[in-house]
Amino acid sequence: MFLATWQEATSFDTARGTALAWLLVRARRRAIDRVRSSQATRDRDTLAGFRDLEVSRDDVAEKAETLIEHHRVTTTMKALTAPQREALELTYFGGYTQSEAAAKAGVPIGTMKTRIRDALIALRKLTAEPRPAWS
Known part of the structure; x- marks a missing residue:
């Protein structure tokens, strides 16, 4: 200094x-x-x-959890109506905006928004129920 x-x-x-x-x-x-x-x-x-830092991972547990979650989602998606399922598949899995999904499905944008909202409400109710035992 x-x-x-x-x-x-x-x-x-x-x-x-x-x-x-x-x-x-x-x-x-x-x-x-x-x-x-x-x-x-x-x-x-x-x-x-x-x-x-090397993070230890349990690949078997992670894979099992992923498979269980995949089974749960596919089972729950089958419980939706066809229009609700299509709305979610286009927007969430297809990556389309609500406007693009509405055009692709040939319905007005308001109808698409309603289908998405109803599908999400139904999914919330279905996933809140206790899980069924594996058969």
């Missing part, structure tokens, strides 16, 4: 303030730089630590 101050003494301007104020501003800026540098180093080390 002292060496840097000595080397940059020519930047001191008496018209802008006192020497003490100039030194205090320089010290404050230097302290802020040190704190920010230290925080950036900690953040970098933390990110590198998380990146290098």
